[in-house]
Structure formats: structure tokens, C-alpha cells
Amino acid sequence: MNTDCGIDAMNFSLPRLFLPIDDLAAARGIKIDKLRFGLGLESMSVCDVDEDVVTLAAEATWKLIQKEKLKPHEIGRIYLGTESAVDAAKPSTTYVLKILETKLEVIYGPRSLSHCDVLDMTFACVGAVDAMQNSLDWVRHNKDRKAIVIASDVAKYAKGSPGEYTQGAGAVAILISHSPRILTLDSDFGTSVESTSDFFKPRRVFDKSQLLMDASKLIGKKISKPDAIKYLDSISEGFWGTPEVYIDQFLEYPIFDGPYSNDCYVARVNEALFRYEKTTGHNILNDWNGMVFHLPYAFQGRRMWPEISIDQYKKQGRLNEIETSLGKLESEVGDRKLLAKTWSKTDDFKKYVKKHIAPGELASQHIGNMYTGSIFMSLLSTLLVYQKEGINRGNNRIGFLSYGSGSKSKVFSGVLQGSFKNQMQGIDLFEVINSRVKIDFKTYDDLHQRKLDVPISRADNFKLKSIGVEDVKLGYRNYEIE
Numbered sequence: 001m002n003t004d005c006g007i008d009a010m011n012f013s014l015p016r017l018f019l020p021i022d023d024l025a026a027a028r029g030i031k032i033d034k035l036r037f038g039l040g041l042e043s044m045s046v047c048d049v050d051e052d053v054v055t056l057a058a059e060a061t062w063k064l065i066q067k068e069k070l071k072p073h074e075i076g077r078i079y080l081g082t083e084s085a086v087d088a089a090k091p092s093t094t095y096v097l098k099i100l101e102t103k104l105e106v107i108y109g110p111r112s113l114s115h116c117d118v119l120d121m122t123f124a125c126v127g128a129v130d131a132m133q134n135s136l137d138w139v140r141h142n143k144d145r146k147a148i149v150i151a152s153d154v155a156k157y158a159k160g161s162p163g164e165y166t167q168g169a170g171a172v173a174i175l176i177s178h179s180p181r182i183l184t185l186d187s188d189f190g191t192s193v194e195s196t197s198d199f200f201k202p203r204r205v206f207d208k209s210q211l212l213m214d215a216s217k218l219i220g221k222k223i224s225k226p227d228a229i230k231y232l233d234s235i236s237e238g239f240w241g242t243p244e245v246y247i248d249q250f251l252e253y254p255i256f257d258g259p260y261s262n263d264c265y266v267a268r269v270n271e272a273l274f275r276y277e278k279t280t281g282h283n284i285l286n287d288w289n290g291m292v293f294h295l296p297y298a299f300q301g302r303r304m305w306p307e308i309s310i311d312q313y314k315k316q317g318r319l320n321e322i323e324t325s326l327g328k329l330e331s332e333v334g335d336r337k338l339l340a341k342t343w344s345k346t347d348d349f350k351k352y353v354k355k356h357i358a359p360g361e362l363a364s365q366h367i368g369n370m371y372t373g374s375i376f377m378s379l380l381s382t383l384l385v386y387q388k389e390g391i392n393r394g395n396n397r398i399g400f401l402s403y404g405s406g407s408k409s410k411v412f413s414g415v416l417q418g419s420f421k422n423q424m425q426g427i428d429l430f431e432v433i434n435s436r437v438k439i440d441f442k443t444y445d446d447l448h449q450r451k452l453d454v455p456i457s458r459a460d461n462f463k464l465k466s467i468g469v470e471d472v473k474l475g476y477r478n479y480e481i482e
Helices: 021-028 034-038 055-069 094-107 129-142 208-218 227-234 258-280 300-315 319-326 336-343 347-356 362-367 369-387 419-422 429-435 443-448
Strands: 005-013 018-022 043-046 076-080 117-121 149-155 169-179 183-185 191-195 203-207 246-250 290-293 397-404 408-416 462-467 475-480
Touching: 005 055, 005 129, 005 347, 005 369, 005 419, 018 021, 018 169, 018 369, 018 429, 018 443, 021 043, 043 362, 055 094, 055 129, 055 149, 055 169, 055 462, 055 475, 076 094, 076 129, 076 227, 094 117, 094 149, 117 408, 129 169, 129 397, 129 408, 149 369, 169 369, 183 290, 191 258, 203 208, 208 227, 208 246, 246 369, 258 300, 258 397, 290 300, 290 369, 300 319, 300 336, 300 347, 319 336, 336 475, 362 369, 362 462, 369 397, 369 419
Parallel strands: 043 169, 076 117, 076 149, 290 397
Antiparallel strands: 005 169, 005 183, 018 043, 149 169, 183 408, 191 408, 203 246, 397 408, 462 475
């Protein structure tokens, strides 16, 4: 079985709108230095009324198909990693498939992708890595197989929450094949899983009779619980006519604990790193020439790496390198977290960041959190920086540190191919970032609360046209091609 598989091509899509982080900071009373210099934030991508996880995924995939001149019969599967699915049963990828088939119909006729296996995979921010690993295994079994993996998400948090300023959205599509021209990926991944409550999106449950009593108060009336129950028993249609005693509400906003999530991130990555090194025999401090992190905010990687890497330095008997940078022994500094924090402020660590981590942060600074797409956007940013600055990293090993709340980490690596720069030609990521439509805070706030029903900007390719409101089409999404 040929194991020479990996990422052959990549492309992306972003929402058409953006909000400068200064405007959010001013409106929420947050010190801008905390966001800009502490977290590395400059702006966030914001979806227009007619954009969602499906349009973003379809756009990224269509750009990939066009650029690589892919024919429908060459694509065996399209797997989507997302935590922003638009339905609890129907995969969002089926919507993407229909959009792509409509575009391809002019040349290839109807249903040209009907042979293609499609699937959504969800595990918070690591779901697209799961989709990629699964697809790699599938491609390795046949030299003619090709798979497209999409990471597409809309990161949305409650107003005023400590996650609001990290919001973002976007999609990255990657082509998995044999003899890849960008990155050959190893078959062995290091994995760590633990059930945690650092971030999750539950169904909120409300007593229906209590909701009716509360609603009555809003219009200046008061009804008793028995009267509310009697009224509810008399109707069988619409919102109040649902058969259950309780109403389930699903919100896009997560419940999360930021500091705890950071601890989970460090713990899972550390465990996954241990298993990665044990399985592959690689030594990350010696063998990795670049690092790609999951970035819920731009500087997450550089802020997590000091604590994660201390064990690596200790294991190799190289802790003296950190102590030399500090001018102090570990015992003189204090506990692990303080040692990591102190080291992160040294010139030596800043040089390390500039070489190994910073290239992957640049796009994230202007886009925000992309959930499943963050780690792949970090890779794309890294490769484009290498290309622009003429950095020759061909045949060097790139390491990936992924994380999904709930919680799981997968650590893996691959060898950058000498042809990667050619594959970056025509990928206009930073041009697109700079050409987005700027919105003010009020417009952002109205979009966030879903008050608007007319798009602010014009769609280039795909847009959400409508959502069904009755009968068997209730909630079904209709997309349109511009």
C-alpha cells in the first residue's frame, strides 16, 4: 500500500464583511492593547445575511476544483469538519454537494457527484483533522483515489462574553491524494481524549407553561400555571402546539470556561505529543522546522507553547537552555506556569516564535476564530509567508498541534514538498482579506442579533436564498448561484 499521501492542493473562502477589533473594543469597554498585543487580534470576519457554513464550504471547494481543474469522477469523497452544521440530521455537506453539482452541470450534466461519498464530522475544533485523517487512510488504499476535506465554521459567541472578540468565520478546502505537491503526511497521529466541560453547545430546556406565563407578563397580563397548561393542551399547531411539555432551544453560542479550556488544550496536546513521539520516533525539538497550531485567537500557539514545551526540554536534558535565557534556575523562578510565562518574555523565545510560529498567525489576526478551519488556515498562512519571503522550507518537517474542546488533541506531522510554492500561486488570501467590506459596530450588532434580512454586500458565487417556513419544507435551506 502506497503511503505517499497528503495535501496536494488547498483553497479558502472568507465572509465578505469584517469588523475592526478597535470598534468592538471601544463599544465593549475593553482595552485595545489586551486584544491587539495580548491576543494578536486586528479584525474579525463577519457573515452577511446570506452567508453561512454551507456557502463558505461551497466557495472554498469550488475555488479548489476550478484551480486544480478537477473532474467530478476524480473526486471520491467530500468530508466536512464543522461544529456549525445547519441541521441535526441532514449533513451540511449534502447542501454543498448540490451547489457544486449545479455549477458542474453545464459541462458534466446533472448529478455529476452522485457517486461521491459525503459526510459531516464533528468534534468541536478538531473535527476537520478527524475528517482528514479518515480520508488519508481511505486514499492510501488505492492510488487513483482523491478526497476533498473541508473545514468550515462560523464562530459566534454571546454579546459581551469573553469569547466575543475572538469571533470569526471561513472555510479551507484541501485535496488529499497520492504524490502530493504540498505536504506528505505521516500515517501515525498521536491522540489524546478526555471528556471535559471546557466548551460545549447544549440544548437549553424551558418549561413551556412557564414560558407562556412569562410571555403574558410582557404584554401586561398574568395567567396562572393551571390556566397556562389548559391553554397549551387546547392547541396542536405552531410553536405552542408542540407535543412536549418542554421547549428545547439551540443557540450557536457555546458555554465555555476560557482558563479551563487553555488547561485542557495544554494537557491534551502534551499527552498527544508523548504518543506521537513514541509512535513515530520523531523528536519535535530537533525534527520540526515549523509548527502549525489550532488558533482560537492568533497568539494562542505562542502563549501555549512555553508550557507545553517545558516537558520536551526536560526530557531531552535541555532545560539549561531555558535557564540560560532567564539567567535563573528553574527552582529560583517558581512553578511550571511561572517558568513558562517568564521564558515567553525572553528574546530567545521571541526569536523562536518568529521562525517557527509567527507565519501561521498572520491570517488569523485578521479573520478570527474559524473553529475547525483555524489549523488549516494557519497552514495556508504559513505557506504563503514562506512563498512571499522566499523561505526555502522544502523537504523540511512541519508539525501540527490540533485541539478540539470536549476534549481531544491530535498531533501529527508531514514533510513539505519542494513544489509547494507552485501550488500557492494564485491563492490570494491576503488580497481577499484586504478587500473585504468594512462594517461599523451597529451593523455588526444587528447582524449578530439576526435583525437584518437584506444582505449588506453582493455575493460573488453562492448565497443562502431562503429557509422554509411551513409543512415538509420547514427549516429546509435553499441556496442560489449568482
